[in-house]
Amino acid sequence: MAKSLALEENSFSDQFGDNSVMHVRFNFYPPCTRPDKVLGLKPHSDRSWITVLLQDEQVEGLQIVKDEKWITVPVIPHALVVNLGDQMQIMSNGIFKSPVHGVVTNTDKLRISVAMFNEVEPEKEIGPVEGLIDENRPRLYRNVKN
Ligand SMILES: O=C(O)CCC(=O)C(=O)O
Ligand SMILES: [Fe+2]
Secondary structure: OOOOHOOOOOOOHHOOOOEEEEEEEEEOOOOOOOOOOEEEEEHHHHHHHOOEEEOOOOOOEEEEEEEEEEEEEEOOOOEEEEOHHHHHHHHHHOOOOOOOEEEEOOOOEEEEEEEEEEEEOOOEEEOOHHOOOOOOOOOOOOOOOO
């Protein structure tokens, strides 16, 4: 990803710290009689730098905002969904986006997913890579900790 922006290969990974963390969350969405009223997971963006998601093989539910519209992420058996999070948006000074997404419920089927969040070391400050800040693209984010 760094190379695709003509940066040194380790420009982002240098910011991860020696003790970067991975959190894994198992999500269970029971069937719901009122999917029009009840969300499985409210709209959010992930704070990670990258999230790898194993969706339920049979039941759709994940939606993502693209061009101001909600679109359903299709279920592709044995495929992983790779999603960028806020830490990558910050380090890339807004070039890589951390999309807003959420999960809708289903009237008659339960749904399970497994999300793996890769995050920088908790006490490490991250910020936009210097090479991505210039007069045309000013610094969009201050330095922050996880
Ligand atoms: O269940 C899903 O497909 C998405 C889960 C998710 O966005 C999350 O755990 O942050
Ligand atoms: Fe998420």
